[in-house]
Amino acid sequence: MADFRQQGSYGLPAAAPAPAPAPAGPALVFDVTEADFQHQVLELSMKVPVLLDCWAPWCAPCRALGPVLEKLAQDYGGSFVLAKINTDEAPQISAALRMRSIPLVVLFVGGRPVDQFVGALPEGQIRAFLDKHLQPQASPLDQLRAEAAQAPDDEAALAILQEALQIEPGHPEVLLDVAERLLALGELSDARAVLDSLAPEARDERYAALLKRLELATNRPPGDAAALAAQIAANPRDHEARFQLAALRVYEGDFNAAFDQLLEVVMRDKAELRERARKQLVEWFEACPDPAAVSRGRRYLGMYLN
Helix, strand or coil: CCCHHHHCCCCCCCCCCCCCCCCCCCCCEEEECCCCHHHHHHHHHHCCCEEEEEECCCCHHHHHHHHHHHHHHHHCCCCCEEEEEEHHHCHHHHHHCCCCCCCEEEEEECCEEEEEEECCCCHHHHHHHHHCCCCCCCCHHHHHHHHHHCCCCHHHHHHHHHHHHHHCCCCHHHHHHHHHHHHHCCCHHHHHHHHHHCCHHHCCHHHHHHHHHHHHHHCCCCCCHHHHHHHHHHCCCCHHHHHHHHHHHHHHCCHHHHHHHHHHHHHHCCCHHHHHHHHHHHHHHHHCCCHHHHHHHHHHHHHHHC
16 A cells, blocks of 8 residues: 555655656647648647647737737647747748638647637637637646546555645645545545645535544444344344444445445334434435445435435
């Protein structure tokens, strides 16, 4: 298992190591000419969308639009690249694009133009234009979180999440991912330390659910599961035994079995114990890590209450 204790306060090292240099890629903004248009626009757009800014030095709207496009290229962080072509020096490209007015902005994807606009549009309208065609790129941290979610086991996921914390130490969602994996491994003291390290403003509903799971797994209820099951088999209406057995099953992490016991109470009792079981189920639904178990429990609870 990845040892988060080596990182200090669970992903909050005093000085994070410098990230490795990113692999070389195309510049986000560059000039093109007729001579390199095939390579710099058409061929490159097979790999990354290319926004072509057709401008001229004498064009005032072009001069106003250019900095906006360059800013967006930076803001979008590589989702597209901006190629700028001086139309006065590119008559063949101007003719091929059937250019009638500038500034003309053309988006190339997969080696062909897919959309365009004319004029110095406001930044918001240009963003809307781009967002119609560009897939948002996940950040490296989000990519690592997605990779951890698909990891074959909890230990492998923790190793990946440790990489994410090196990118952004103390990131709340990553720390919650870590706490959830530690809980699954039964590393309760480590899970508590991670949850305690979250800033108060980051303690959301997910934090509350994980904290509840931690409490349920930490405090073993009294009773013997086998003896309680025998009591229930002998007397299916022994609802107190069902409550005790349900609490033990939750402590063991078997929420499905716990739900079954309390659903039996809801179905069999029409008075005070039914409401007590309903409230307990609703509380445990919030803490259960298995969406399928929660969905099933909620469905049967609704059926039995109606």
